[in-house]
Amino acid sequence: MSKEPLGLNGLPSHDYFLDAVNHIDEAVSTKGIALGAAKGIIYSITETLGAMIGDANLPSHLRSGYAGALELAHELEAKIARLN
Numbered sequence: 001m002s003k004e005p006l007g008l009n010g011l012p013s014h015d016y017f018l019d020a021v022n023h024i025d026e027a028v029s030t031k032g033i034a035l036g037a038a039k040g041i042i043y044s045i046t047e048t049l050g051a052m053i054g055d056a057n058l059p060s061h062l063r064s065g066y067a068g069a070l071e072l073a074h075e076l077e078a079k080i081a082r083l084n
Helices: 014-029 035-053 060-083
Strands: none
Touching (some): 014 060, 035 060
16 A cells, blocks of 8 residues: 655654554454553554544544544454453
């Protein structure tokens, strides 16, 4: 997959966040990461995305991409909580 470089606003595309969430999901599924570490990483991702989405200057097309990544991260967060 070809990823967009950092935009003029200095923010990575939502694809980077989706890849991170998918990587952690795979690591959790294969038991390649401790659940506590996965929980901490996903927490950081959701906090970062939440802050980005809350930025009033963020263009709507970026907001929707980040919102989708945030939803996926919340789903993984719930999955990790069930495994604990």
